[in-house]
Amino acid sequence: MPNLGRLLIVEDTPSLARTYQAHLKHDFSEIEIADSGAKAIAAVEAAAPDCILLDLKLPDANGLDLLDRWTNSAVNCPGVVITANGSMSVAVDAMRRGAVDFVVKPTTKDRLRTTAQNAIENYQVKEVVAKVQSVSRQDDFCGIIGQSLSMQGVFKSIEAAAPSKASVFVTGETGTGKELIARAVHDLSPRRKARFVAINCGAIPRDLIESEIFGHVKGAFTGATADRAGAAELAEGGTLFLDELGEMPIELQPKLLRFLQLGEYQRVGDSTVRKSNIRIVAATNRDALEAVRTGRLREDLYYRLHVIPVALPPLRERGADVLLLAERFLARYSGEEHKTFEGFSRDAEEWLVSHTWPGNVRELENLVRQVVVLKDGGSIARADLPTQLSTQPSAPAAPISAAPTIAASPLPAEPDYGVEPLWLTEKKAIERAIALSRGNIVAAAKLLEINPSTIYRKKASWGEG
C-alpha cells in the first residue's frame, strides 16, 4: 500500500470532498479537508502537505490565486487541480501557474489515485534532479575518482575542511583510500608547500613508533647510531597522517596528546622540548569508538583528533564508481604495459558491480592490474575475472582479519543462513542495476523492467535522494 504522506483536499462541496477522501484514503496516511480558500491557506501554513488537491471554484477565493500564492511563497508540494468538464483552458492556466496536473470532474477512483501518485512521484523526481544538478560533480578530485553522491559528499567535506588547521579523522574499510583523502586535505590546504608525512601505526613495530613520530638522539636505544628527526619535525608546517591510529601503543598516546595540545614533543632519549606546527589527519579502518570503549584508544585523544570526521564509503556502496574506477585503472595499467584494451564486456561489468569488494578500491586496482599483465589486449570478459564471487582483500594494509568484530561493522550484518529483509535484497538489486547503467536511472529502470519513478520512490524510502 503506497503511503504518499499527507494530502490536503480543498473542496467546498461536501459530497465531493468526501468522495475524494474515500478514493484516496489508502494512498495517504492523513487527509485534511479545507472547504474554503481561507482554511486552505491556514492549513498549508500550519504544515505543508505532501500533495494538494485543489478545486478551482471556492466560495471565498479563486483556486488560481491560491496556486499563485503557494508558488510564490515556495510551498514545497505538488498541487493537482480539479476542474469541471469543459473548462480545459482553466486547467491549462492552472498548470502554467504551478499546478502539476489536473483531473476533470466527474472523476473515477483509479483516475484520481493515479494522478495523485504520479504528481507526487514526478515532483520527487524533479526534486532529486534539482538536488543532483546543484551538486557540482567532480569525478576526479585530487586524484580520487568518484561520481557517487557519497563520494561527492566526501569531496565537499574535504574542500570545506582543508583550509583550516582542524584535525581530520578519516574512517573507512581497508582499501577505501584513506591516505588519498589525507593527501587531498594537505594538497588543498595552505600547507601544501610543506611536507606531507604518512605514518602507519599498524605497520611499524610498536617500540619504534615513538621514534618514527618524534625522532631520536644517538644512543637512545640499540641501533640508534645517529640523531634522527621524526615525522613531527619533517612535517613542520605541513601535514602528518597517522594511519591505523587504533594501533598506536597506549603508552605513547599521552605524548601524542600533549603534542596535539601544545605542539611540544621530545625526541626519544632527549630532554630538549621541541615545538612543531603541524596538522594531523588520523585514520582508522575500525570503529574508533569501539577502540575507546575497550581501552585501546584514549578518549581524550580520540576527541582531540575527531574534529572533522570523514567517512569513506566501501566500494560496494559506491554504485557506478566501480566501473569508472575500473576504466581508469585499465587505462593507467594498459598504458604502463604498452597494451591496448577495448574495455570491459557487458558480463564483466555485471560481475564488477555484483562483487562485494571486501578489499575495496585496492582490490579492484590489483585485479585490473593483474588482468592487464596476464592478457594481451582486446576486451576484458567475465572469464578474465576471478571465478569466486567473493575474494579476500588482496593486500590488506592492516590486520583487519584479526578483529572479527561483526557487531562493530557499520553495515547491517547479513544473517548466516542467507536470508535478509526483502527490502534489502530489493535495494541491492536496484543499486546493481543503477551501477551497471552508470548512474542512469532510466536505463536502470529498463533493466529492472520497472518505472523510473519507482526507483526514485525507493531511494527516497531508504533515506536517499
Add this chain to the structure above:
Amino acid sequence: METYAEIGRIFLDELEWRIPGLKGSSDTELEHHAHSLKGAASNIGATELSRLAAELEEMARIGKSDRFAPLMESIETEASAVTEALKTDYLEA
C-alpha cells in the same frame, strides 16, 4: 457500499441547503451554487440534475436572468426525483 451511502447522505444534506440557496442570491452566488451542484450531482451519477445545474451556471454567468426561474423549477423537480431514488434504492434499503 457504505461509503457510497455516506456520500449519498452528504449529498442529500447538501441539496437541502443548496437548492434554497439558488433562490434570491446574486448572479455570482447563483453561478457558484449551480457550479457546486453540477459537480456534486455528476459525482453521484445524477446526470440530468448535473446537466440542469450546468445550464443554470452558464445562464448566471452570462446574466440571462429570464432563464433562472424555469431552470430552478426543473432543478427542484429533478432534485426531488434524485432524492427519492437515492433514499429508496440505497439509503433505506
